[in-house]
Amino acid sequence: MVDVRTLHPLAWWSWGISLAIATSRAGNFWLLGGIIFAAIIVTFSRRSDDPWANALSVGIKIACIALLLRMFIAILFSIPEQGKVLFTIPRIKLPEWLAGIFLGGDVTQERLQFVLLESLTIFALVVAIAAASSLANPKQTLRALPGVLHEAGVALIIATTLIPHFVMSVKRIRQARALRGDEERFGFKKTLVPLFEEALERALVLAESMEARGYGHKPKNRNPLVPTLTMFAGLLALLYSIISLVIGNSYQISLILSSTLIIFSLYLGNRNNSRTKYRPQKWGFRETFVLIMGVISIVVAGASFTLLLAVLLFLVALAPMLVTGRERVLT
């Protein structure tokens, strides 16, 4: 389960999230470019062949679409402003009730630059998060989370393993339809009824097997009431702070209170939790190194810009490659 070459998934996430924070502080094409290229290089040279490793490719596609869409809208809906006019699109007159929105018109260099920077920031953000999800094994990530969240994790894992089964069932049932002489490709009753019956049966068998293997086994003397109530109070405080934020009251104190309560309840729940972990992945020197590089990248991205700084940021973001190898592939 643990290989010398695989990094702790939370370390990958700390790196990805740090880069995401760095992008929001960067505000410069060179810095953003450095982050994007570093994230892509690290991911493509270190990811495994598992299905989730494709997250970055998918993320880049989505980010490209978002970028193009953002630029297109920015050019089409112009806001009259000062600056160097690059080109002009014929203005279309909009009805009275859409006053304030301009379709077409002058496109200035300043505006284009601003929008490009803004879209590139979003692009870099998506790439940073997608890079982390490509590199970190989602199942190992769930295992690394505190024990109270374990049940949710198990549910997620089961859901992901059931999808391929479901696809197989649909195929088999379709074939069976053909074997009964049905030419219709999709009949509600004839496809869905057997499918649901089978899914239900499978769920019952799985539940039985989990029950028979001690899932949900709890020591009797622990009381779950206190952590539950604490969690409830924490969520209530969170709701209060969100409402305050929306209506413009001060929200800082209630936000701090709510996060304290929630963390405390997780801590209590965890103490009650009697589960143990088999060969948990250790947080070692390499993980700390990756975490520190992430923090440095946040600091560097916030400093005033020089070209040297951009190179430094690129190298810092690339640094995890020094201590990692290709993530292990399951066979």
Add this chain to the structure above:
Amino acid sequence: MIRFNNVTLIYPYVQRTIFEDLSFEVPEGEFVLVMGDTGAGKSTLLKLMNGLVPHHTGGIFSGSIMVDGKDTALHKPRDLVDVIAIVGQNPALGFVTDTVEEELVFGMESLGVAPEVMRKRVEDMLDLLALTPLRQRKLSSLSGGEAQRVAIASVLTMNPKILLLDEPTSALDPIAAEEVLATLSRLVHDLGITVVIAEHKLERVLQFVDRVIYVRNEREVAVGFPQEILKDSTLAPPIVHLFRGLAGETSDKEVPLTVRDARRQLGDLAAALSPMQRNQPAIAAEPLLELESVAIHYGAKVALKNVSLAISPGEIVAIMGRNGAGKSTLLSSIAGLRKLERGLVRVCGLDPQILKGKDLIAKIGFVPQEASDLLYAQSVEEELRHSDHDNGVTSGTTSRLLARLLPDIDVHVHPRDLSEGERLCLVLAIVLANNPPLLLLDEPTRGLDYRAKDRLITAIRECRDLKSAVIVASHDVELIAEIATRVVVLADGEIVADGPAGEILTSSPAFAPQVAKVLAPAQWLTVNEVLKSMGKSAP
């Protein structure tokens, strides 16, 4: 170790009592077999032992069941995991995680076993069940026998004193089944674990077991040594039928349970038999089905390569081979359900891939591995009506066919509530309704008892008599010995042997039926053949 005291079980809304006033005891450290007809309640009996029935299924329960001194009524199954463990009929459905090692620790993590202990136990189990090379593998990539061993290991890590298994070998080829059973036997002998298994294929398990629980009906459950129980049970493996037929019912000799015992006891009788004469049925010149160098891949995996085969009307061809040898792929490509990479398939001179709808079922009747996939109606009656309509035959045809296979079926029940054997008969009736010239059966005997198997054999023989060709893919050597005229052995997608059943079955140790093993080197395959040649009637 396990004690039943006056146990009665009734499910609500069901007319039948499942068990009534059962009392028996299973001693510690024995290998116990639960045998009985399909629907007699073998699985229910196992689930009663660890409390899944009634804790998980509901039902009205009275009496008491004690396992290792604990009352199952007072403890939930999840709290009994360190006493009693169960492995279900299809272990792959019960897997929770996705790699072998994670699956082994799932239960221990829930129980909060200390990490060092977990580590040690995992290594022990990997060694004990010979799973070390598989520890990093994905569960979905395991073969049937491997999955069964992983499922056993995943409950053994919790150190239970009793292990229950529901039909552990029914989906396995003979070699993989042998491996699983040998492993279980080792658990009993080396670790002193009490193993209880429910199984239909008695010929596979009897040689290993110390004691038999025979569920005759809801009231009568006999517990005893295998020799006692099998002296007069209606369920018996071919070896016992052979013994009864040759030595006479009243013989005071002990019933042989292994091939070795049978050879010793029946050796002189075998010598007295006249040599086997098997006349090959005359084969029509014009083949009904032709395959020419067919090849199919699944990704990098070769499913079939260069398979050529010609089958004529009146032949019953058995396809044998390990799990994953390509048997199912071969059948589904004959039915036109798979795209061929190379080669061609012709059924009655037509390409089955272009046959659609009614044309397809008029030519090919296919009973897939999950036979119940073909059913979708809410009652047997409705299903029969649909069948008459789909097949374009006069109404009542399918139900007449079904009545021949299953004389006393209640047509108002939901198909899901039928037993496995009954469901197979229903599907068979539907598929045979318009008398297709080619019948394909994929693993038809999974979960069938001897009686249901006999009905299946009768139906297949009738098909042959109507000049249909039948192809059966199966692991069940006894079934194949009964019906097949020709056997084709597949390995890694290639045909490695093709010839008359008598020759092929007796020449390979893995695929030889029990009678052939006892009477080797003579090429006898079934009890009936032997008895007929001696002028005795079949049992």
